[in-house]
Amino acid sequence: MADIAVRKGRSEDSDDFARLLVLSWPGFSILFAPRVEETAKRLFQQPGNLFSLSHSYFAEVDGKVAGLLAVYSRKHEEEEVVNTRRLLAKHLGWRFMPRFFYWVNMRRALKLMAGECYVNSLAVYPEFRRLGVATRLLLAIEAEMAESVSRIMLDVEVGNQPALNLYRKAGYAKEAPASFKIKDSENFRMAKLLK
Numbered sequence: 001m002a003d004i005a006v007r008k009g010r011s012e013d014s015d016d017f018a019r020l021l022v023l024s025w026p027g028f029s030i031l032f033a034p035r036v037e038e039t040a041k042r043l044f045q046q047p048g049n050l051f052s053l054s055h056s057y058f059a060e061v062d063g064k065v066a067g068l069l070a071v072y073s074r075k076h077e078e079e080e081v082v083n084t085r086r087l088l089a090k091h092l093g094w095r096f097m098p099r100f101f102y103w104v105n106m107r108r109a110l111k112l113m114a115g116e117c118y119v120n121s122l123a124v125y126p127e128f129r130r131l132g133v134a135t136r137l138l139l140a141i142e143a144e145m146a147e148s149v150s151r152i153m154l155d156v157e158v159g160n161q162p163a164l165n166l167y168r169k170a171g172y173a174k175e176a177p178a179s180f181k182i183k184d185s186e187n188f189r190m191a192k193l194l195k
Helices: 011-024 027-031 036-045 074-110 133-145 161-169
Strands: 004-008 056-061 064-073 116-124 151-157 180-182 185-193
Touching: 004 133, 011 027, 011 036, 011 056, 011 064, 011 116, 027 036, 036 074, 056 133, 064 074, 064 133, 074 116, 116 133, 133 151, 133 161, 151 161
Parallel strands: 116 151
Antiparallel strands: 004 056, 056 064, 064 116, 151 185, 180 185
């Protein structure tokens, strides 16, 4: 078994954050286009938005970054969603306008309630898959969030069987057939009760 350590994100993690964010869900390539990784890096470095480093956790295997889990609570959502949109509009300029509809749809589909948090992204570099990295990230977040939230939610892309299997094994249950769709990427909601 590999030696897996989980830690909070640091400013020097911006390159890994950007690459892993894109790996976590194809929709980010649509939402952040055309400068996907550059946009992700800028958001990661800016405090007070849903993609900032304060919401990120990284798994390391033998001292190398292996995976990312980004999560935020309803409180963070209420405080940071407007700033997140503002930063995206500022960075993407006029390119943000065609994507605004997708953001509105996602926000409407999410609907976090009091006591809930949302896994915004979970990804593991291919060379570190099947070592238990994603499971370790989920367990670390669940342990940390158990005092402040009662339910963790996430979205998984329809057809992503490896991710679906991982979440089911970790105790997440499917809630809806489809929560939102961005171009060809259709997603459904899964959740796990902590209390």
